[in-house]
């Protein structure tokens with residue numbers, strides 16, 4: 196078979212001034228001249244940063260990847276891209292997901308890269324890297340950083356995020372002291388790695404594995420487990436072969452792959468954030484995927500992974516139980532996996548997970564004994580959300596899935612903060628908390644404030660859940676009967692903007708209905724009076740964001756980034 200000329204040879208292959216220039220400068224790093232002989236050049240796209248604690252161990256992990264690349268006959272070249280740390284970035288790391296994806300896309304296209312290893316970990320580092328690589332359509336493989344070890348506090352196992360929400364509520368209700376709260380700090384995050392609940396980071400690691408973008412088993416191996424290093428080494432080996440096979444990301448990210456990921460999300464009780472990210476992925480590769488597909492493919496799937504925030508365990512137990520292959524194997528056995536979907540190792544997903552063992556049926560339950568009968572993401576429609584809204588049934592309270600209540604309205608997050616602790620707030624457990632102006636444009640980045648805390652006076656009475664509705668997102672580690680991503684958002688004049696204090700709202704999850712019980716004439720009157728909020732930013736990146744961000748039902752990508760622009764070699768300029 197004739198050897199295919201690789202992309203990188205447009206830089207390194209010439210016996211002329213340009214070839215000299217490209218090779219000469221690279222050789223200042225000590226590379227012998229023969230490494231530019233036409234072997235695959237593998238970009239190692241690293242989101243290491245000390246400001247992204249979940250990815251702070253990535254320099255060592257990158258070295259493992261490089262070992263594999265060298266061994267397989269490739270040339271590994273590591274490069275940094277914008278790293279989005281969920282725990283530190285303000286107002287929210289999501290504000291920068293699309294920006295980081297541009298960094299990834301343009302870094303790949305502008306450089307002599309034939310294939311890329313995407314080093315993903317903290318929540319937004321996974322989608323930003325996948326989106327960027329998808330728009331270039333080069334061979335790409337994900338190695339995740341892996342979850343932290345379980346948190347442990349006073350003999351109790353505690354999970355990232357989920358324990359923080361619980362402790363915060365307990366402190367606000369006066370059940371634990373401030374000192375007890377502070378003592379839990381170092382007990383929660385006690386090893387390298389990302390959040391170890393089934394939050395957004397773990398969910399996205401499962402999503403890339405279900406999509407076929409990583410080697411089997413990638414999602415669950417703890418960050419500090421030596422098998423994570425082994426997998427990184429194997430990932431380095433594999434990307435070299437993928438370049439030889441021209442196994443580009445568009446061959447992996449097919450509609451079948453998305454259907455598998457949606458079902459996997461239902462089975463694991465995954466984060467609602469995955470809805471937005473996967474819609475954005477599909478947009479980048481031109482796969483027609485809609486919000487309704489989430490309901491269509493996820494609805495009949497049972498949640499069988501008993502992990503926090505929906506269940507009891509954490510990622511460490513999930514790995515010991517068999518990880519995602521064990522889950523996908525069960526889906527396959529029940530006809531809920533498209534087994535033909537191709538994956539990065541060159542095998543189909545069905546071949547990869549056939550007979551994958553399950554070592555702990557408490558953590559990964561039998562299909563006949565699910566955690567939630569109908570998992571998945573419920574996509575709601577109605578006059579309050581004409582373009583859809585989502586709710587995660589596995590994290591919601593069964594008694595609130597059908598509920599009619601009066602709205603307590605917060606015009607924005609500041610309004611919420613100013614009112615929620617007021618003992619005179621007219622609210623009881625049957626009320627519905629409505630938060631406006633926290634969608635993609637209203638609160639640029641669509642902050643994770645949808646699971647707004649309950650009023651202290653209800654918490655003190657032992658109330659732990661209420662129906663909450665907003666155009667915001669919610670942390671993957673959060674729980675509750677929370678309607679999110681209401682589209683169109685309030686800041687665009689969507690019906691959410693028209694809700695007033697005391698309006699009746701009806702939620703019926705089974706019927707997938709969210710209804711504002713106000714007659715149409717009254718709504719038209721309110722619409723006529725509605726004034727769009729002033730955009731918070733008139734210049735800089737945030738003004739670009741507000742101008743170009745799409746609504747949640749389209750993945751909140753930028754309108755000008757949707758689509759695949761390929762990896763055509765930019766022309767030489769010197």
Ligand code: FES
Pocket residue numbers: 249280281282316317318355389390394396
């Ligand atoms: Fe990084 Fe949760 S803060 S994954």
